Structures are given as C-alpha cells and as structure tokens.
Amino acid sequence: MTAVTTFFKQPLVVALILIVALLYLGQSLSPGFASADQILRLLIVASLLGIVAAGQNVVILGGREGIDLSVGGIVSLSAIIAGNVMNGADGGILPAVLACLAAGAFFGFLNGLGVTLLRIPPLVMTLGMLGVLQGLLVVIRQGIPSGRAAPGLSAFVTQPFALGIPGIIWLWIAIGLLMAFMLNRTVFGHRIYAIGSNEHAAYMTGVPVRLMRVGLFMISGMFAAIAGLCLLGYSGSSFANVGEQYMLSSIIAVVFGGTSLAGGKGGYTGTMAGALLLVILQGILTTVNIDESGRQMVFGATLLLLMLFYGRGRAMRA
Amino acid sequence: MTSTTTDMRTSGAGGLRSWLERYPFLPALVIVVALLALNGLFSPNSLSFRSLTGLLSTYMALIMLAIAQTYVVSAGDIDLSAGATLSLVNVAIVVLMERWGGGAGAVLLALALGVLIGLACGLVNGLVVAALRLQAIVATFATSIFFIGLALYVMPVAGTPAPALFWHTYGGRLLGLPFVFYVLAALAVLLYLLSRTRIVTELLAVGDDQQAAYQTGLPVVAVRIRGYLLSGLFSALAAFCLTGDTASGDPLVGGKMTLYSVAAVVLGGSALAGGWTTVVGSLLGALTIGLVNSLVFFMGTPSEWQNFVQGLAILLVLMAGVLAGRRARV
Numbered sequence: 001m002t003a004v005t006t007f008f009k010q011p012l013v014v015a016l017i018l019i020v021a022l023l024y025l026g027q028s029l030s031p032g033f034a035s036a037d038q039i040l041r042l043l044i045v046a047s048l049l050g051i052v053a054a055g056q057n058v059v060i061l062g063g064r065e066g067i068d069l070s071v072g073g074i075v076s077l078s079a080i081i082a083g084n085v086m087n088g089a090d091g092g093i094l095p096a097v098l099a100c101l102a103a104g105a106f107f108g109f110l111n112g113l114g115v116t117l118l119r120i121p122p123l124v125m126t127l128g129m130l131g132v133l134q135g136l137l138v139v140i141r142q143g144i145p146s147g148r149a150a151p152g153l154s155a156f157v158t159q160p161f162a163l164g165i166p167g168i169i170w171l172w173i174a175i176g177l178l179m180a181f182m183l184n185r186t187v188f189g190h191r192i193y194a195i196g197s198n199e200h201a202a203y204m205t206g207v208p209v210r211l212m213r214v215g216l217f218m219i220s221g222m223f224a225a226i227a228g229l230c231l232l233g234y235s236g237s238s239f240a241n242v243g244e245q246y247m248l249s250s251i252i253a254v255v256f257g258g259t260s261l262a263g264g265k266g267g268y269t270g271t272m273a274g275a276l277l278l279v280i281l282q283g284i285l286t287t288v289n290i291d292e293s294g295r296q297m298v299f300g301a302t303l304l305l306l307m308l309f310y311g312r313g314r315a316m317r318a
Numbered sequence: 319m320t321s322t323t324t325d326m327r328t329s330g331a332g333g334l335r336s337w338l339e340r341y342p343f344l345p346a347l348v349i350v351v352a353l354l355a356l357n358g359l360f361s362p363n364s365l366s367f368r369s370l371t372g373l374l375s376t377y378m379a380l381i382m383l384a385i386a387q388t389y390v391v392s393a394g395d396i397d398l399s400a401g402a403t404l405s406l407v408n409v410a411i412v413v414l415m416e417r418w419g420g421g422a423g424a425v426l427l428a429l430a431l432g433v434l435i436g437l438a439c440g441l442v443n444g445l446v447v448a449a450l451r452l453q454a455i456v457a458t459f460a461t462s463i464f465f466i467g468l469a470l471y472v473m474p475v476a477g478t479p480a481p482a483l484f485w486h487t488y489g490g491r492l493l494g495l496p497f498v499f500y501v502l503a504a505l506a507v508l509l510y511l512l513s514r515t516r517i518v519t520e521l522l523a524v525g526d527d528q529q530a531a532y533q534t535g536l537p538v539v540a541v542r543i544r545g546y547l548l549s550g551l552f553s554a555l556a557a558f559c560l561t562g563d564t565a566s567g568d569p570l571v572g573g574k575m576t577l578y579s580v581a582a583v584v585l586g587g588s589a590l591a592g593g594w595t596t597v598v599g600s601l602l603g604a605l606t607i608g609l610v611n612s613l614v615f616f617m618g619t620p621s622e623w624q625n626f627v628q629g630l631a632i633l634l635v636l637m638a639g640v641l642a643g644r645r646a647r648v
Contacts, residue, residue: 065591067455069577120640121591124584127577128633135626142622248398248459255456293474296467303460307452315451 011258063263083147440550
C-alpha cells in the first residue's frame, strides 16, 4: 500500500474529509449553513457529545467488551443536580461542578465494581445501572423542581469567551489535548491500550487491571457529568431524560473516530472528528425541509453508509 | 451414555452443576417462582388465574422479543433494532387491517404481511452485520433509526385503533381457555421444532468460536443472517401480541423494549458473548421483568419510587443471573 492510500485510510482523515464534504453539502442545500455563526453553534452541540464520548472512548479502549450504556442517565442526573445546586446563582457554579463530578464518579465506581469484582459484562452492568438512574430521575423530579442554570454557566456555553469562541469549545479543545497527552504520553494511557489489547499480558507485567478498569468507568461517569452540567447551561433548564440521546450517539462518535469496539486500538482525536461529523449530519437533516420520517430514514441509512468507511471486521479465512 | 452415570454418581455441588448444564434456565425458574411467591404474599389476588392471564398477555410481547434477541445472541451478535422492528410491524398491520376493512381475511392477510416485514428487517440486519461485516451494536442501532423512520412514515402519530376482531380474539377466550394460552402453546411447539433443526446448533457453534465454526465448514455469514431472520420473525410475532394487548398502533412503542429484551436474555441465564443461550430462560427472564414490576406495585411502593426500585431489583437479578450462568458454564 502506498503512503497516499495509507493516509486516506486513516479514520481521522476520513472523518475530516467527510466533515468538509458535509459542510459543503449543507451550504449548497441551505445557504448560510457553513457560516461562522452556524459552525460555532454546531461546535457547541458537538462539544457536548464529544465530552460524553471522551469517557465512552476510554472505556471502549480498555477492552473486554468495554462499553458504557449508563452515560445518558448520568448526563440527565447531572443536569438536574447542577440545576438545583446553582439554582440560577453564579455563586453556585463551583459547588454544582463538584456535586456533579462526585455523582458521576460514584456511579462510574459502581459500574466498575460490578464489572471487575463480580465480572458482570459491561453491557449488562451499565444497562442495569441505566435502569437505576432512570428510576432515580423520576424520584428526584417528583420532589423538587428542575432548577435553573446560572447566567455565568449559560454564558460559558453559549456566549463568546475568548477570540469570539464560547468557553465550552475551549473546554473541549483542552479535553482533547489532555486526552491526547494522557493516551500517548503517560503510563496510565499506555496501560489503557495494554489492558485493551491483551488483558492477561498486561496483568502479568504488573498492571493493576481491576483498579484501572474501575478508574476508566469513573472517568466515563465524570465526563458524562461534565456534559450534563454544560447541557444545562446550553438549554437553561433541564427536562426529563435530557441525556438519553447520548447513550448510543457517543458510541457511534467513538466508532466514527476509528476506535475499535474490541478495544486497545484508537484514540480521542478521531472521536472528536466523529462527534463533529455526527452533529453536522444531524444539522443538515434539520435544515432540509423533509418530514420526521424521511429525516430518520436518511439519518439511519447515512450512518450505515458512513460505517462502511470504518473498521469493518475481517473476512473469515481458513 | 456416560453422562447418565455421572448424574447418578455425583451429588451436591457437582450434581447441581450437571443439572445447570442440562437445564441452564433453572436459576431463572427459581427466581420466577420466588417472585410469584412474593407477589402472592403481598397480594394473594395476584396469583389468581385471572391476574396471571393478564400478566401473560401483557408480557407476551416482551417474551417474544426476548426470544428474538436470544437467537442473534446465540451467534455472538446483538439486535438493537428488535424494538424498532416491533414498532414497524405494529403500525403496518394496524394500518393494513383498517384499510382492508377489519374482517377475518384482512386480519390474516395483514399478519402474513407483518411476518414478511419482520423477516425483511431481519434480512437487512443480517446483511449489514454479517455480509458487510459492520459492528453489530452500532449497525443495528443505525438500522433501528431507519425502521423507526419507516414506522413514522406508515403512521406519523400514535392512536389508530386495531380492529375489534383482532384484540377481542387476543384478549378473549377460545373453547373456555384464554387465547393467550394457545399463543403460549404455539410458541412452545415452534421453539421445540426450531430446537430440532440444525439452525440453532449452527448459531451456537458460530457464537462459541466463529473461526473454528468457519474452519469446520459452516457458512458463517449465512448462519448469522439466519439468526437475524429469526430475530425479525419473532419481533413480528412480538408485534402481534403487543397489538393484541394495546389494541392500537404506535410508531414509537418498541423503543424502550429493545434494552428490556437484552436484559431478559441475560436474566434467563444466556451468555451475551454467544455460544451459550436458552430460549426458555429468556421467556422466564421476560416474565421476571413483569413480575418485578408487579411486585413493586403490590408492595405498596410510593409511585415516584417504583421506577427506582424496579431498576434496582432488575440490576440485582441481572447480577445474580450472570453469576449463576457462569457457575453453570465453567
């Protein structure tokens, strides 16, 4: 394979090319789609998804069928916790951040315990946790109002922060740099790939596999919690199951970024492009004037088509 | 046969293991019996013939969907579009029955078409997952979006009623027995016949070790497609039961049921990784979910706490199911 074809087979390159193509398509379908304002709006929405996908990404990289179906529940829970802790006052932002992170870490910790100590498959464990979280949301909603976002938080998410770009996009960039550094330059990051590609070998070389895995689920919970907080800032107030959409779309963003669901292979830079790709696609479908059924059909078919560009399984060989 | 002598010789833990090996759904059965007893304790009336019939007709759709899921799980795959297939068949048959006048002929013709739609959905899934080799979780999620789009095209808003003939039959009696018992009996015959075919054995072989199955000459791609076809078929049957129970069409009705079907498979003692599954267990797993829900209600749980307690109870039973299933396999 020549260097050129190798270059064009990289998931990140594929995603970036598709992003440009989709922006061009959006612009020609509805002029103004690719204007600076619109692109900033898409980036804000993409950063919410991208932050959830960061946690999903490390859990998937850690292998052993790693997946976190509870992220959507944690996003919803975090949004309602944040709304009540800050309740419209800027002074409440810091306590809200801490409360959300604690909640995300707690449920991630429970997921990790089930997966490691009891050896429950991650899909089952996090699916069960999702049910618990949804029940908890009902309980919380009965007792207290949904709460309001502090003006400072809303401004951070929706208003320009520096260089005309909202704070949440800066936050996403920072998370991207942090993830790239962690995955490529730290022992912890290297160990994620190690347990993801061969858990037993990693264990034999002294990697604390169980501790690592609990840590990965806690990271996933905390990223989902941050996203929930920012989502509250984006919409002003939270509503029931506001985070539900993130459960499977975060997994798709990771897959579009070139991370293998089998674990041990991939990275976060691709996932960021994958999240952006997914959001632009949804953006185009909402601007095009077709009814809901057509929109869903086109969305589903396009997702399938895009998946053909990424990590297809190998053909069986004798 | 050597296994019979082993059975007679061993007792205690070893005997239990061989029992579990032969009847992997035993833990699920114990859980169902325990839940029935608890239901009876909190509300003796809940064990009446009438209540149990009601429970069965409400949860028959989930039972069918759990069985649908079991066949793809056998081959190590998963079908996140099972609920969407159910929705599509649900709205399609309701619309067709209404359009054709709601008579017996219309109902039967609509059901036949419903089966074909279910099979078509299964074929699409099988092609994208097995032939195009896309990852099952994300690919069937994508097809589920497509199927929901189709369902919304057929019926944009929920509420079209099913003809009275159809739901009167499903909820009524035939020769003195509730109709749902005939559904259960037909299901048992169908499952028995399927278990006698090679299809199920081949699915399990592929799920156990895909490479080995391929090297022994199994057409792995075709086998996996057959798994998805079975999933589509049983999703369609699930839609029939659901339509009989709710008596109307709703393009989004199946959305929540997909994850419950996965949970029911695990509750029943099957391994999600494939190669080790039990359809009887999945049937019991679906009943477990129904019984947990009714128990939480009969215990007098405050309404706002019901979802939470249900979620917690299902999580705990899921854990128990995984642990018991592993005991049987090791």
